[in-house]
Amino acid sequence: MLNIYELETKWLKYKIKSYIPHAVITLSIIVIAAIVLTKLNSNHDTSKTDTIETDILIEKVKHTEVLQKEIYTAPDINITSEKNILLNDIKEKSLIVQEMIPKNNFIKDKIVLTPSLNFMKNMQGNTPPYYVDIDKEEANSQDLKSEKQIRPKVFLEESNSEVDMEEVKEEKIIVVPVQAVKKEDSINITRQNTQKDISLVIKRFKKNNNPALSLFVAKKYYDIGEYRQAYNYSLITNQLNNNIESSWIIFTKSLVKLNEKEMAIKTLQQYIEYSHSNQAKMLLDEITAGKFK
């Protein structure tokens, strides 16, 4: 006699039993696959981090090289004889400073050194446009000369400082404090209007007979009270180019200073007739009124 309920129960047990190996195999495959994938991922991550670290190292090396170059080629780096003392201090603090510099701030720490152009500003106030251009050229050339003079000096000082190249490399990283020191002790280069400078310009004027140079000399002589010389160079300027207003003004002013007031008035009147210069008119009024002596 069939007992279907019992048979169904047996069948259910049989099905469960028959599925167990499949379930076990499937689970094993999933677990193995998961383990393999996890391992592969971890290997991939470590290789990634390795490459990232390598990249960082490469970046560091590149950055160090850039800093090294910047230090060697800095145009107005102002390393004085105090450098040895500074280097000693830096050597002592180098490790601490290295720790202080964050790894990711390499690009931020990059220093751009630009030449100081303060001396140009001083000159722009009292020179004619033409003269200013020439003066800029000269200043640039002088600046280049000064760079050329400074650079070897830096190398010489470094070579004499008996510091190994490795130590110098360490110094490169410490440019930040150096820059700070440099900013604090920065020197404003100002031109001194001495006779020596004037004589240098006169030499150049003798070479090329540029009226701008003779006018410059006349103005400088006038400024230092050498009215006779100011008169002579303004006269030369007028002979070379009789359309330069400031030259005529220096010329008449010098005449007044040399007690040749009548001659100065006469000259100004003739120039005003010729050029209708307002500045000349104002000066004539001042001279005739006795305001300019």
Next chain:
Amino acid sequence: MKSSIFQNSRDIFLDTVNAKDYIQLDRVSTIYQSLKDSVKKPLKMILLYGKPGTGKSMFLTKLYHDLSSTQTVHLYSTPILDESEFFKTLAQDLLDVKYSGELNFTQFMKIMNENSNGEIYLVLLDEAQLYSSALMEKIRLLSDTRKVKFVITLHKTEKEDLIAKEHFQTRIWESVELENASSAELKIYIQKKLMKANCFDTANMFQNSSVDLIHKLTRGNYRDTNKLMYTLFNVYMWYEESNPIKINKSYISNKIIEMSAIQTGLLNA
């Protein structure tokens, strides 16, 4: 009470050996024809062997049924293990000689020589592996007289192989091996059997997947298949009577096949 289609189908698969229930399959038919041809040849002994349930008995029954109309054939489906009884039965059936008392091989040969009319008798012995070696040796000697031709069936086991080797190897002119059915053959077997009994509805319920599962469970063994099919339709009968919602009459459920296999012991639950 009206019998259901499942009940009719179930009764078809009762494990009985009846020549009328013989199902013609292509491969089996070829084997059967070769066996019939071998019987007509002047051979002493024909061996039909195969695993249990491969249809040896059915083959022998079919052969008896087919040949008995044209010649004298004697089928012994049940082995006669006692030697005297065996020869006494042969004397009565073949020679129509009733012998009282013990009859040994020598006495039987004497009776045979006295009563033989020159006819060659055909004797079919089923389950010959049950005969003792001594009796099998005497059966061999009897076949050597060319007065009796034997067709014997053997189970193909190691022991039976040994028997075949020792007693019949040199005397067997023809041997036919029967094998389990393939999945396709099993489908034809089931469907033909059902259709033969006009159970077309249930015959159509057997799809390839169902027959594949049955073949997997029975390994194509006809006896196991019959058992399984009987139980299967028995289960269907129960569901039809008790819980008809649970069964689908358009196809045979794999669940019920497996339940039947558990019931018949083909599956260990």
